[in-house]
Amino acid sequence: MKFSPLLDEMIKALQVLPGVGPKSAQRMAFQLLERERSRGVRLAQTLTRALTEIGHCSQCRTFTENEQCELCASPKRAENGLLCVVESPADVAAIEQTGHYSGRYFVLMGHLSPLDGIGPQELGLEILEQRLRAEQIEELILATNPTIEGDATAYYIAEMARAAGVKVSRIAHGVPVGGELELVDGTTLSHSLMGRQPLI
Amino acid sequence: MKFSPLLDEMIKALQVLPGVGPKSAQRMAFQLLERERSRGVRLAQTLTRALTEIGHCSQCRTFTENEQCELCASPKRAENGLLCVVESPADVAAIEQTGHYSGRYFVLMGHLSPLDGIGPQELGLEILEQRLRAEQIEELILATNPTIEGDATAYYIAEMARAAGVKVSRIAHGVPVGGELELVDGTTLSHSLMGRQPLI
Ligand SMILES: [Zn+2]
Ligand SMILES: [Zn+2]
Numbered sequence: 069m070k071f072s073p074l075l076d077e078m079i080k081a082l083q084v085l086p087g088v089g090p091k092s093a094q095r096m097a098f099q100l101l102e103r104e105r106s107r108g109v110r111l112a113q114t115l116t117r118a119l120t121e122i123g124h125c126s127q128c129r130t131f132t133e134n135e136q137c138e139l140c141a142s143p144k145r146a147e148n149g150l151l152c153v154v155e156s157p158a159d160v161a162a163i164e165q166t167g168h169y170s171g172r173y174f175v176l177m178g179h180l181s182p183l184d185g186i187g188p189q190e191l192g193l194e195i196l197e198q199r200l201r202a203e204q205i206e207e208l209i210l211a212t213n214p215t216i217e218g219d220a221t222a223y224y225i226a227e228m229a230r231a232a233g234v235k236v237s238r239i240a241h242g243v244p245v246g247g248e249l250e251l252v253d254g255t256t257l258s259h260s261l262m263g264r265q266p267l268i
Numbered sequence: 269m270k271f272s273p274l275l276d277e278m279i280k281a282l283q284v285l286p287g288v289g290p291k292s293a294q295r296m297a298f299q300l301l302e303r304e305r306s307r308g309v310r311l312a313q314t315l316t317r318a319l320t321e322i323g324h325c326s327q328c329r330t331f332t333e334n335e336q337c338e339l340c341a342s343p344k345r346a347e348n349g350l351l352c353v354v355e356s357p358a359d360v361a362a363i364e365q366t367g368h369y370s371g372r373y374f375v376l377m378g379h380l381s382p383l384d385g386i387g388p389q390e391l392g393l394e395i396l397e398q399r400l401r402a403e404q405i406e407e408l409i410l411a412t413n414p415t416i417e418g419d420a421t422a423y424y425i426a427e428m429a430r431a432a433g434v435k436v437s438r439i440a441h442g443v444p445v446g447g448e449l450e451l452v453d454g455t456t457l458s459h460s461l462m463g464r465q466p467l468i
Pocket of ligand 1: 125126127128129130136137138139140141
């Protein structure tokens with residue numbers, strides 16, 4: 069035991085956060101106790117609410133505290149019949165930022181990774197397949213990361229779309245290969261959306 | 269708005285933590301939501317309890333959820349009549365680690381810094397002065413950091429001790445000058461405790 073039992077517990081609990089080791093957890097605890105008590109309590113309340121109330125959108129799987137996310141709930145978003153598949157909610161934010169896309173999304177919350185036990189079911193692909201058959205989808209745009217796993221995931225979904233008779237495309241490789249979609253600048257991302265090519 | 273209102277709020281709230289900017293707050297939120305919901309809720313509960321219950325020891329000012337900390341509550345710690353002044357609870361932990369000190373502590377929770385509005389009162393020096401006069405203190409050991417502010421604080425307290433007729437010493441400068449006490453290895457810290465010199 070280095071400090072009081074409750075302070076030790078606080079420092080240990082903070083280490084659940086990614087990238088936070090014992091030293092930075094200690095610094096965080098001291099800072100909260102010395103200078104940020106009320107904002108720290110607010111952080112705790114927000115964490116509890118968020119972790120209890122935020123689930124996944126029933127349509128696109130992104131994070132939302134409602135049954136549907138705002139984009140899926142908007143009829144305007146269904147007008148052009150485009151559906152864009154991305155790996156994470158951050159990718160949705162990055163594409164929205166470009167202002168060059170007004171369709172809907174499907175968020176995989178990851179990519180196929182058999183070694184980690186992440187297969188089609190973990191990515192909610194049965195929901196996507198159902199949507200491909202039930203909805204009026206003009207084109208499915210695959211915007212998974214240009215990595216080995218992202219490409220493999222894109223090809224898997226392309227096959228699904230072809231089987232369902234839906235036109236499918238992949239965003240252009242203006243995105244640097246091996247990079248992460250959410251880190252790409254808006255211009256490159258706009259270009260790669262414009263230059264998308266039919267797949268299969 | 270980048271994500272759902274509650275997720276945006278969660279990402280913003282996490283930035284109260286020192287060293288956490290928008291990008292790492294986003295990574296933390298996603299990680300908690302995707303993989304660590306129950307440990308995240310436990311973190312929130314621990315934060316609430318710690319920020320509500322942890323106060324300062326009435327004797328030495330260190331962090332504790334009790335009226336007195338464990339060290340101040342132990343009669344054994346009063347036996348040798350030594351009282352060691354440090355800047356932070358982490359310094360107490362570092363000195364305890366050496367195993368070469370069995371007296372009591374006084375934790376300033378900072379150092380004199382007039383420009384930041386931190387004077388004798390903010391460091392609880394009236395409590396220390398009272399203890400110097402009321403208790404049987406054989407020697408006051410000043411173990412503030414060997415920085416300009418730490419030295420100035422030590423000299424200020426040394427004057428106080430002299431006025432109260434208490435013997436006062438400063439830990440030896442085996443500690444690298446300009447460094448932080450809590451980062452020093454145990455051997456160096458033991459040596460600097462052993463080699464302490466009378467002050468004034
Ligand atoms: Zn949605
Ligand atoms: Zn104490």
